[in-house]
Amino acid sequence: MADAEPRREALEERLRALEERLRLLEDEREITRLILSYGPLVDSGCAQAVAELWEPEGVYDVDELLMNGRREIAAMVRSRNHQGWIAGGCAHFIGPPHVTVDGDEATAVGYTLMIVNTPDGFTLRRATANRWRLRRTAAGWRAVERTNRVLDGRKESPDLLASC
Amino acid sequence: MADAEPRREALEERLRALEERLRLLEDEREITRLILSYGPLVDSGCAQAVAELWEPEGVYDVDELLMNGRREIAAMVRSRNHQGWIAGGCAHFIGPPHVTVDGDEATAVGYTLMIVNTPDGFTLRRATANRWRLRRTAAGWRAVERTNRVLDGRKESPDLLASC
Amino acid sequence: MADAEPRREALEERLRALEERLRLLEDEREITRLILSYGPLVDSGCAQAVAELWEPEGVYDVDELLMNGRREIAAMVRSRNHQGWIAGGCAHFIGPPHVTVDGDEATAVGYTLMIVNTPDGFTLRRATANRWRLRRTAAGWRAVERTNRVLDGRKESPDLLASC
Numbered sequence: 001m002a003d004a005e006p007r008r009e010a011l012e013e014r015l016r017a018l019e020e021r022l023r024l025l026e027d028e029r030e031i032t033r034l035i036l037s038y039g040p041l042v043d044s045g046c047a048q049a050v051a052e053l054w055e056p057e058g059v060y061d062v063d064e065l066l067m068n069g070r071r072e073i074a075a076m077v078r079s080r081n082h083q084g085w086i087a088g089g090c091a092h093f094i095g096p097p098h099v100t101v102d103g104d105e106a107t108a109v110g111y112t113l114m115i116v117n118t119p120d121g122f123t124l125r126r127a128t129a130n131r132w133r134l135r136r137t138a139a140g141w142r143a144v145e146r147t148n149r150v151l152d153g154r155k156e157s158p159d160l161l162a163s164c
Numbered sequence: 165m166a167d168a169e170p171r172r173e174a175l176e177e178r179l180r181a182l183e184e185r186l187r188l189l190e191d192e193r194e195i196t197r198l199i200l201s202y203g204p205l206v207d208s209g210c211a212q213a214v215a216e217l218w219e220p221e222g223v224y225d226v227d228e229l230l231m232n233g234r235r236e237i238a239a240m241v242r243s244r245n246h247q248g249w250i251a252g253g254c255a256h257f258i259g260p261p262h263v264t265v266d267g268d269e270a271t272a273v274g275y276t277l278m279i280v281n282t283p284d285g286f287t288l289r290r291a292t293a294n295r296w297r298l299r300r301t302a303a304g305w306r307a308v309e310r311t312n313r314v315l316d317g318r319k320e321s322p323d324l325l326a327s328c
Numbered sequence: 329m330a331d332a333e334p335r336r337e338a339l340e341e342r343l344r345a346l347e348e349r350l351r352l353l354e355d356e357r358e359i360t361r362l363i364l365s366y367g368p369l370v371d372s373g374c375a376q377a378v379a380e381l382w383e384p385e386g387v388y389d390v391d392e393l394l395m396n397g398r399r400e401i402a403a404m405v406r407s408r409n410h411q412g413w414i415a416g417g418c419a420h421f422i423g424p425p426h427v428t429v430d431g432d433e434a435t436a437v438g439y440t441l442m443i444v445n446t447p448d449g450f451t452l453r454r455a456t457a458n459r460w461r462l463r464r465t466a467a468g469w470r471a472v473e474r475t476n477r478v479l480d481g482r483k484e485s486p487d488l489l490a491s492c
Contacts, residue, residue, distance in 0.1 A: 018350060109368050
């Protein structure tokens with residue numbers, strides 16, 4: 001069986017390639033799940049779970065509010081303002097993110113629609129451009145920074161999208 | 165080649181692990197495709213195809229209407245009311261679902277926007293929280309139960325999202 | 329080691345099957361990323377990058393405008409009309425596509441919401457049914473034809489969705 005060794009090495013090489021390709025799909029999947037969980041968690045008031053989508057010192061930079069660290073992010077969810085949105089009926093509808101993984105770092109670009117229930121029916125309160133920076137940590141992928149800018153004509157909002 | 169057997173067993177173990185990891189991605193993909201097909205099928209009036217997203221005795225529990233079994237689900241799509249939505253212009257815009265597989269069972273959480281064309285332009289008639297329970301059957305993954313609750317401030321709607 | 333050869337062939341067969349299954353997931357992922365990149369690129373005015381989502385002679389057939397080839401698609405993005413949308417605040421919010429791959433060809437069905445910022449807040453200017461035909465090229469998957477029809481009650485719009 002003179003060719004046994006080269007054939008086994010060829011098998012091992014194909015296996016290595018498969019493992020690498022699968023890991024990329026798994027990374028994108030995990031990041032996509034993290035981003036998609038934000039809406040349901042924030043709309044159901046799960047403050048701690050929302051905050052833990054970020055690293056402990058992660059930043060959530062919204063044109064309306066800058067939050068530094070998990071404590072400030074959780075406080076936003078518990079705030080009277082946010083609880084009011086939940087009580088009146090609200091959806092943070094997150095579109096499918098366009099995720100780009102680069103080793104242990106990643107970025108994701110997409111949109112969020114903030115939909116609010118009013119006496120006259122549902123209205124689209126905000127349409128925002130989102131850009132996430134994420135990092136692979138011991139506890140899995142976590143947000144390092146998320147930047148949201150409302151698409152109201154200000155230049156910085158489309159610029160966030162251009163990094164797609 | 166004294167180490168041939170241990171090396172082959174190591175190869176087989178790596179292969180088994182890859183097959184398991186790939187199956188999870190394939191399960192999530194199939195469930196996501198099933199959920200994403202609901203909008204186009206219901207908006208194009210494909211009554212039987214909509215019903216067959218469920219198991220024969222599956223339940224579609226909407227705050228506006230409870231449907232038990234495929235026959236009642238298909239009847240909803242064929243109803244004068246639903247055909248009226250199609251004729252006037254309508255989109256059941258389903259957001260990307262957050263899917264969690266557990267063996268042969270799975271749940272998925274997400275949102276649907278019901279968008280209706282009116283003489284004054286498009287309006288957002290409903291924003292709903294969705295929770296799906298699904299099961300692996302001989303014919304592939306099928307919905308066991310889908311619960312939709314409009315996000316109008318009623319407590320049960322955000323509760324559906326909290327299971328994310 | 330009389331069974332070494334059959335066991336190796338069994339390993340190689342399992343590997344071949346894994347490679348094929350993974351390639352399908354990778355094809356769907358690449359097509360989904362291409363489709364999801366349209367919104368951020370068109371909303372940030374990246375004319376050339378938008379056009380290069382298509383083959384050089386690709387067609388973008390919108391009920392409002394028919395574009396033949398990359399040059400006409402890029403010209404749409406650079407047009408005064410489109411630049412006006414960006415300047416006023418606009419989102420081409422693309423829903424997750426339902427992708428079906430068949431060898432080196434593929435189709436995808438889904439929705440786009442065109443959201444526009446106005447003095448009275450955000451409005452939903454258009455909800456459209458989208459159908460994409462794509463092809464695997466030397467440079468990766470590219471759009472051969474994308475057809476958008478507004479969901480305003482015209483029959484051809486839901487028909488686009490029925491191919492799901």
